Amino acid sequence: KAGxxxxxxxxxxxxxxxxxxxxxxxxGHRSVSWYQQxxxxxxxxLFEYFSETQRNKGNFPGRFSGRQFSNSRSEMNVSTLELGDxxxxxxxxxxxxxxxxxxxxxxxRLTVL
Amino acid sequence: xxxxxxxxxLSVREGDSSVINCTYTDSSSTYLxxxxxxxxxxxxxxxxxxxxxxxxxxxxxxxxxxxxxKHLSLRIADTQTGDSAIYFCAASGAGSYQLTFGKGTKxxxxx
Numbered sequence: 001k002a003g004x005x006x007x008x009x010x011x012x013x014x015x016x017x018x019x020x021x022x023x024x025x026x027x028g029h030r031s032v033s034w035y036q037q038x039x040x041x042x043x044x045x046l047f048e049y050f051s052e053t054q055r056n057k058g059n060f061p062g063r064f065s066g067r068q069f070s071n072s073r074s075e076m077n078v079s080t081l082e083l084g085d086x087x088x089x090x091x092x093x094x095x096x097x098x099x100x101x102x103x104x105x106x107x108x109r110l111t112v113l
Numbered sequence: 114x115x116x117x118x119x120x121x122x123l124s125v126r127e128g129d130s131s132v133i134n135c136t137y138t139d140s141s142s143t144y145l146x147x148x149x150x151x152x153x154x155x156x157x158x159x160x161x162x163x164x165x166x167x168x169x170x171x172x173x174x175x176x177x178x179x180x181x182x183k184h185l186s187l188r189i190a191d192t193q194t195g196d197s198a199i200y201f202c203a204a205s206g207a208g209s210y211q212l213t214f215g216k217g218t219k220x221x222x223x224x
Contacts, residue, residue: 045211058211
């Protein structure tokens with residue numbers, strides 16, 4: 001069974017640009033969560049989606065947004081990039097509905113110059 | 114909100130047991146997780162425990178939970194050099210996959 005797939009794996013942007021990151025969950029998984037990992041702040045929760053509905057949102061500015069499609073694939077978007085947005089963005093998937101295993105992808109490493 | 118604390122570093126000799134400790138603050142945390150992260154990689158789920166359990170064992174891994182003290186530990190028996198990585202403790206409530214992570218413990222295994 002294929003794992004969680006995130007694309008792109010690496011990307012470089014400049015301040016003020018926007019970026020879209022994609023996550024394909026494990027087949028059959030309906031819950032997708034996003035996390036930001038930085039050396040200073042560690043791992044911080046961004047969003048959680050289940051069946052196309054956002055169930056939870058972390059404490060991030062409105063420049064960070066996400067969505068989930070009917071096939072459970074998810075995207076997150078960051079607009080007006082700032083230097084501090086440089087991070088590893090991790091996506092996790094779970095079957096949902098009471099199953100507690102949460103499986104992470106390899107991440108998308110964003111560098112903002 | 115929830116806060117999860119871990120010591121930052123642990124160094125052990127190959128073949129010894131490693132014990133990584135974690136404390137959390139929210140008594141309503143229902144699920145507690147351990148993840149492993151190797152350099153340049155994502156997070157690998159090692160195990161998780163439900164808050165009504167005291168212990169969970171899976172091959173070389175033993176998780177102990179003291180709910181009264183809000184203390185979680187991960188014991189790795191017969192630690193190998195391949196166990197060198199950063200280990201994250203995380204907590205979540207019952208109805209959500211929103212995990213609160215500790216800062217991670219870097220385990221170094223000395224051959």
